[in-house]
Amino acid sequence: MTSMDRRNFVHTTGAAVGAAALAPAILSGRGDQRVRLGIVGVGGRGTSLLELILRRADTDVTAISDIDPAALARAVDLVEQAGRRRPAGYHESEHDYEQLVLRDDVDAVIIATPWRWHAPMAVAAMRAGKRPGVEVPAAVTLAECWDLVNTSEATGVPCMLLENVCYRRDVAAVFRMVREGLFGELVHCRCGYQHDLREIKFHPGAEFGPGAEGEARWRTLHSVKRNGDLYPTHGIGPMATCLGVNAGNRFTVLTSMATKSRGLHQYAVARGGPAHPSARVTFALGDVVTTLIQCAGGETVVVTHDTNLPRPYSLGFRVQGTRGIWMDDGDVIYLEGVSERAHQWEPWAPYQERFDHPLWTRWAERATGAGHGGMDFFVVHAFVESVKRRVPPPIDVYDAAAWSAISELSERSVAEGGEPQAFPDFTRGRWVTRAPAFGLSDAF
Amino acid sequence: MTSMDRRNFVHTTGAAVGAAALAPAILSGRGDQRVRLGIVGVGGRGTSLLELILRRADTDVTAISDIDPAALARAVDLVEQAGRRRPAGYHESEHDYEQLVLRDDVDAVIIATPWRWHAPMAVAAMRAGKRPGVEVPAAVTLAECWDLVNTSEATGVPCMLLENVCYRRDVAAVFRMVREGLFGELVHCRCGYQHDLREIKFHPGAEFGPGAEGEARWRTLHSVKRNGDLYPTHGIGPMATCLGVNAGNRFTVLTSMATKSRGLHQYAVARGGPAHPSARVTFALGDVVTTLIQCAGGETVVVTHDTNLPRPYSLGFRVQGTRGIWMDDGDVIYLEGVSERAHQWEPWAPYQERFDHPLWTRWAERATGAGHGGMDFFVVHAFVESVKRRVPPPIDVYDAAAWSAISELSERSVAEGGEPQAFPDFTRGRWVTRAPAFGLSDAF
Numbered sequence: 044m045t046s047m048d049r050r051n052f053v054h055t056t057g058a059a060v061g062a063a064a065l066a067p068a069i070l071s072g073r074g075d076q077r078v079r080l081g082i083v084g085v086g087g088r089g090t091s092l093l094e095l096i097l098r099r100a101d102t103d104v105t106a107i108s109d110i111d112p113a114a115l116a117r118a119v120d121l122v123e124q125a126g127r128r129r130p131a132g133y134h135e136s137e138h139d140y141e142q143l144v145l146r147d148d149v150d151a152v153i154i155a156t157p158w159r160w161h162a163p164m165a166v167a168a169m170r171a172g173k174r175p176g177v178e179v180p181a182a183v184t185l186a187e188c189w190d191l192v193n194t195s196e197a198t199g200v201p202c203m204l205l206e207n208v209c210y211r212r213d214v215a216a217v218f219r220m221v222r223e224g225l226f227g228e229l230v231h232c233r234c235g236y237q238h239d240l241r242e243i244k245f246h247p248g249a250e251f252g253p254g255a256e257g258e259a260r261w262r263t264l265h266s267v268k269r270n271g272d273l274y275p276t277h278g279i280g281p282m283a284t285c286l287g288v289n290a291g292n293r294f295t296v297l298t299s300m301a302t303k304s305r306g307l308h309q310y311a312v313a314r315g316g317p318a319h320p321s322a323r324v325t326f327a328l329g330d331v332v333t334t335l336i337q338c339a340g341g342e343t344v345v346v347t348h349d350t351n352l353p354r355p356y357s358l359g360f361r362v363q364g365t366r367g368i369w370m371d372d373g374d375v376i377y378l379e380g381v382s383e384r385a386h387q388w389e390p391w392a393p394y395q396e397r398f399d400h401p402l403w404t405r406w407a408e409r410a411t412g413a414g415h416g417g418m419d420f421f422v423v424h425a426f427v428e429s430v431k432r433r434v435p436p437p438i439d440v441y442d443a444a445a446w447s448a449i450s451e452l453s454e455r456s457v458a459e460g461g462e463p464q465a466f467p468d469f470t471r472g473r474w475v476t477r478a479p480a481f482g483l484s485d486a487f
Numbered sequence: 488m489t490s491m492d493r494r495n496f497v498h499t500t501g502a503a504v505g506a507a508a509l510a511p512a513i514l515s516g517r518g519d520q521r522v523r524l525g526i527v528g529v530g531g532r533g534t535s536l537l538e539l540i541l542r543r544a545d546t547d548v549t550a551i552s553d554i555d556p557a558a559l560a561r562a563v564d565l566v567e568q569a570g571r572r573r574p575a576g577y578h579e580s581e582h583d584y585e586q587l588v589l590r591d592d593v594d595a596v597i598i599a600t601p602w603r604w605h606a607p608m609a610v611a612a613m614r615a616g617k618r619p620g621v622e623v624p625a626a627v628t629l630a631e632c633w634d635l636v637n638t639s640e641a642t643g644v645p646c647m648l649l650e651n652v653c654y655r656r657d658v659a660a661v662f663r664m665v666r667e668g669l670f671g672e673l674v675h676c677r678c679g680y681q682h683d684l685r686e687i688k689f690h691p692g693a694e695f696g697p698g699a700e701g702e703a704r705w706r707t708l709h710s711v712k713r714n715g716d717l718y719p720t721h722g723i724g725p726m727a728t729c730l731g732v733n734a735g736n737r738f739t740v741l742t743s744m745a746t747k748s749r750g751l752h753q754y755a756v757a758r759g760g761p762a763h764p765s766a767r768v769t770f771a772l773g774d775v776v777t778t779l780i781q782c783a784g785g786e787t788v789v790v791t792h793d794t795n796l797p798r799p800y801s802l803g804f805r806v807q808g809t810r811g812i813w814m815d816d817g818d819v820i821y822l823e824g825v826s827e828r829a830h831q832w833e834p835w836a837p838y839q840e841r842f843d844h845p846l847w848t849r850w851a852e853r854a855t856g857a858g859h860g861g862m863d864f865f866v867v868h869a870f871v872e873s874v875k876r877r878v879p880p881p882i883d884v885y886d887a888a889a890w891s892a893i894s895e896l897s898e899r900s901v902a903e904g905g906e907p908q909a910f911p912d913f914t915r916g917r918w919v920t921r922a923p924a925f926g927l928s929d930a931f
Binding site for chain 2: 228298301302303329331333336337341342343345349355356363364365366367368370372378379386387461463
């Protein structure tokens with residue numbers, strides 16, 4: 044029996060596939076199915092996902108929505124240049140996506156808009172019976188997390204979070220090693236989003252807000268208004284799959300502390316001068332926000348949000364169990380009884396080769412050249428395949444909610460001086476018996 | 488004006504030396520002074536410190552106390568073998584140290600006993616007018632932290648914490664770089680004690696408690712009874728000096744979370760079998776205890792205690808400011824505008840050479856061969872020199888209290904589900920104006 048048929052999610056528009064999910068012979072029989080996709084948001088991220096979709100023979104892009112007519116036109120052109128039929132375009136208003144999701148020729152919707160739209164758009168898609176694949180984070184607030192869960196349960200339409208880092212090659216191999224018991228019983232994990240975004244939060248120069256470019260148009264405002272972990276999923280996603288969160292485990296409580304806020308102001312002054320409007324803005328976001336999460340299984344996770352200071356990129360992963368420990372900073376591992384020398388790190392590389400995840404072994408060639416070191420291929424692949432097969436996605440609405448909930452819980456804890464905040468149980472108790480769904484085979 | 492004469496500590500038995508502390512010419516004139524030391528506790532650690540003391544020409548060891556007659560005899564022999572006069576020995580009872588500290592031929596007392604004795608012994612020494620140099624941690628409880636502070640203030644006798652890691656070569660260089668502004672304004676630090684102590688907590692085999700050997704005789708009981716950061720100072724000491732704690736800054740609040748406890752039980756079973764008495768013990772200590780500390784200056788510190796699982800040793804340092812970041816895991820650094828490639832780590836080694844602390848530049852030759860990579864030389868040197876010169880020690884009673892207080896605060900937070908715990912202000916408000924004392928010159 045596979046995990047798929049142990050999941051109690053009922054998808055009203057398709058039969059549960061059960062063991063078929065792990066049976067390539069049967070699955071390949073469905074290779075002729077096509078998925079008709081609508082895409083909402085074709086800025087940098089949406090365009091990148093569109094390009095991956097256009098590489099696939101099993102997808103049609105039937106409709107695209109973006110309030111920026113130029114971005115929309117570029118995306119429509121991309122589809123045509125790929126020899127595909129010209130998709131319908133929506134750009135009249137911020138709510139034009141509501142028309143897109145109603146179209147009969149849309150089976151599923153990719154959402155790659157600013158954060159504030161992720162949950163409302165996913166909710167609209169589900170209400171229209173269309174599966175959303177939503178970019179990270181799935182929601183900004185706890186209320187939105189519940190909106191996603193409630194809507195998915197009420198409509199029977201699954202919602203997938205497009206968390207690409209779960210498919211990073213080293214992360215996927217570590218996930219496999221966790222499943223195979225190499226680390227023993229997991230005890231402690233670390234992760235985060237440590238990425239100097241100053242050139243993205245301000246662009247060009249010291250600009251942000253409506254007159255700026257790229258994500259500086261909207262993303263920076265979250266740093267002005269909010270103080271907490273604004274972007275937890277790239278880190279917590281892979282750790283949650285390792286820890287079996289929502290499938291035998293769950294996050295129970297967190298505390299967060301934020302440092303003072305220095306980086307963004309100093310950057311605005313350095314780039315725009317002290318008289319620049321950006322230099323007179325007070326940024327709420329502390330430069331480093333650290334969150335401690337307790338799990339029902341007795342594990343803890345440290346999550347870091349660090350986007351305002353000069354620093355090399357790192358998601359700061361650490362997976363630690365009763366038999367060993369892996370860290371991506373330095374790419375090192377130690378496994379008791381396996382590592383040759385006691386108390387000494389080993390390089391990760393030989394383990395990568397030995398424990399490469401079956402997904403990568405099978406699909407590496409197609410992943411080559413896809414965004415973010417190939418991992419974007421897998422997250423698109425998983426979304427498209429789960430839609431085609433009408434099975435629950437490997438990263439579902441409960442994952443989307445539990446991972447994204449960290450943001451508001453963290454903001455609350457920071458505001459209350461580190462006061463612990465209880466996680467809602469979005470599964471309403473079903474985490475106890477739910478089985479894992481992520482990364483269990485080489486299919487998707 | 489040096490920091491020394493800005494410190495408001497009054498040492499009743501000696502004049503403040505003021506600027507002399509940084510004037511080698513004057514200081515060298517005191518080279519003929521000798522310090523007469525009593526040593527309490529000559530197990531592994533005390534013996535190691537004794538050997539360093541015996542290398543020095545400016546010390547006499549006049550009395551040694553240990554309840555283990557064999558350990559005492561070995562220590563007394565070591566003194567004689569070094570061509571020194573035979574010291575008096577005390578081993579009659581656990582309270583024999585009370586006689587040692589009263590001796591007229593003892594100026595200062597090194598305390599290297601089990602943790603539970605550190606504070607009472609230091610208090611006894613100060614009451615007798617003898618300066619204690621106390622091993623880490625200085626205290627097990629908050630009440631003991633206050634005992635140290637109150638006694639030092641009432642008697643006017645300084646108390647030094649013998650935190651050797653503050654003098655680790657890379658740590659001292661980073662400290663210098665912090666003082667010189669290379670990291671900009673500090674924002675966030677990390678540290679911890681990540682050391683697989685299973686072979687120390689159980690020795691031999693699965694033994695611990697009175698019948699065991701070495702630290703397994705007493706240290707392991709703390710893991711049976713307590714759940715929190717039992718051993719914070721090796722990590723927090725160096726970060727506290729960088730952050731100016733007790734000298735313009737202070738720790739205000741912490742939260743802690745502990746994982747489940749697996750490592751010690753599993754080790755006891757593996758070494759002693761399931762029927763061994765140690766295998767039937769329930770250990771309170773979570774395998775990984777993570778503590779978040781907020782500072783008055785707006786910085787945060789993550790402190791890790793991780794001593795029950797198989798893992799390579801690491802104190803997990805990270806010093807992060809508005810201009811850059813250093814981590815000892817991987818020995819990497821990034822300084823904006825200094826590092827050649829943006830967003831890319833550099834190896835630490837060239838910085839070690841360039842920013843070697845003046846203490847190391849001056850004393851490296853004497854430090855060679857001293858314990859723990861040479862750093863033990865410096866902590867003994869600092870203690871002896873500050874006693875000789877009758878100046879406050881560079882790591883004082885307020886540091887000892889603030890750093891050691893983490894243990895009970897952490898235990899409380901863990902017990903209360905991560906509830907924030909306020910740090911006592913052991914300086915009673917003087918942290919606002921106190922000047923730093925650690926690592927300011929090449930003298931000690």
